[in-house]
Amino acid sequence: MHLCIEHRTRYSYGDPVKVARQYLRLTPSASAVQNVHAWTVTASGKLDAWTDSHGNACHFVSVERAKDDLSVTAQGVVETLQSDGVIRATAQQILAPAVYLRNSGYTRPGERMSSYLEALRTKLPGTPRDVAVLLMHEIRAAIAYQTHSTHVHTTGEDAMRDGEGVCQDHTHVMLGLCRALDIPARYVSGYLWTGGDGAETVSASHAWTEVYIGNDEWLNLDVANCCIADDRYVRLACGFDYASASPIHGLRHGGGEEMMDVVITMSLQGSGDIQRLPGNRTHQESAPQGGAAQ
């Protein structure tokens, strides 16, 4: 599929922003699962392209004394390919798979996740691939998909306790459990095309898991939708967790109260089928030293 994507983020502030700095992970890379035909990123400040250690194409944005709102727009065309959901390590992906055994506050199993895993242990099959697929089904059954049930700071352990969450939470639980079983796994952020078959769209951007199945191969598993990622998925960036793969990570001085609007539109190239995904609207207070913008 050729998918036209536009991802607009707009920040409005109560006061003028003195300084803002952002890392953007808003540029998809070509791989076995997708080709990128055209892609541009624009922002309110100066942009500088760089590549992080996960192999993500990133930008650094610097804004000095903004008069107006800040905005970041990524747009382009991605051709998703029919595949078995497996991507191979590329030259840009330089971290050893074992590095993806590292947990963070988002993914580290606490009592709930650990005892959940213990209860599953006798059912676990042999290969990392089979283990991961089984975990996907189990986690999806244990944690109901519930829009707005969690927030950006919810950990996998929180979601396990509450029994509900969104794609980000499913992914964090999946990561923590895979890693506890010595299976490297990473967080993927991207987009899911749901326009084709009339399926309902429940999130602006999407998150899923890549599980290391050996021989430089990573299997894409979407716990929230309980499936292997196919050509409806556009891969944007990967990392250890939500924070390290997030599309925009920023800080600022000044600005006061912040309002953030995200609008993502997707359409099939050459067709009139446009999908407008509901945006997020969030409130954040400015921290004294400049809080995180997202």
Place this chain on the structure above:
Amino acid sequence: MNCFDEMNGSGGDCRDAYRKISEWLENETPETLARKRDEADAIFRRLGITFLVYGEKGSAERLIPFDVLPRVLTSAEWNTIDTGCVQRVKALNAFLDDVYHGGEIVKAGKVPQELVYQNPLYMPEVHGIDVPFGVHSHISGIDVVRTGADEFYVLEDNLRTPSGVSYMLEGRNVMMRLFPELFTNMRVRPIENYAEILLSNLRAVAPDNATGESSIVLMTPGRFNSAYFEHVFLAEQMGITLVEGQDLFVEDGHVFMRTIAGPERVDVIYRRLDDEFMDPLAFRADSALGVPGIVSVLRQGNVTLANAIGNGIADDKSVYPYVPDMIRFYLGEEPIIANVPTWKLREPDDLAYALDHLGEMVVKEVRGSGGYGMLVGPTSTTQEIEDYRKRVLADPADFIAQPTLALSTCPTFVETGVAPRHVDLRPFVLAGKTVSMVPGAFTRVALRDGSLVVNSSQGGGTKDTWVLS
């Protein structure tokens, strides 16, 4: 404890290195020495060389006690320390460059994979960055202890932001003012070119694409840092600008310094700020001390940090036991200075042994420093040992154990007169295009009788270290 005295050896005859010091001491009265000590204190106070002890009420700045009796090493002894430390720093840099690239030593099974890649001190954000000459640790403080005439051990490596070199340099200046006649009688090798070597190394590691004279700055966390005076001192010695994070910014893939004449590009940053504060967008978001975006510049090869980010993986105490293997693996050489035998309590056999011998051993947290959080078995009470045992059992992998070494002693001027006190040695190894040391070091002395803890934060003092030619 029966230990080696650097003046009197194990027997009592004065050793060669100290012959002239011994003769001189015979003619000095305690009153003269006390007067010299007071003079030294006055000079240090005037220079502003103070040390901030963390965790103390009011965090009062205070002077580290300076002992006016020098520690003396012969040329042959120094040769062992010099070649041994240089060898070690070469291997440690090779290790850092390896684990942040292909990880050959892990693939070869010489260092356990999880110890590297799951170590909190391994920084994935800097993986794959090519640094000039493969040097990650440009300034390394290697802590060496001595237990006999020819017995030296490396106790630990400091590859992040090691401090103390200002004591080495200022201690020498003070001694030359107090005792010019000793320097006339004894051929003490000079150390004053330290700043010159450091500056020339920093120039050498400028990014390849830097144009013209490279721009070098020293970055400090600010005046509340315990080693702030040292940052000021070194910047002055090298004639480079002292900056804080707020003086620097990132744009167009480069780091710039704000100056009256407009932004000036910065090529090399000798930074004394810890890794986690360097880039709030990549590490601790709550830090205002660093430079947002600097990781993106590092990844483009447009600035060099000295020391590089992520060096903790090589000086972590859990990785320390593998340094001799690193020397063999990367250099094909045998270590010139040995490691202290170390029990890795993450391993069950080692743990069992250590638990049986806690009263004789020194036990340390793998991520501790400054002499905090360690157990010195022989000088601890039964209760202290039992309390520590509980901590070890709660998470054995967080600890290593070592035999309690009979650290050498040096004559030291204390309340009761001249008496032997335990010492260690921190020489500073400088790496750039080449790896070298000036013939000198920061000697730390445990001023309390019998104490083996030399850390400044725990009542240690310092001495000037003389290497004879």
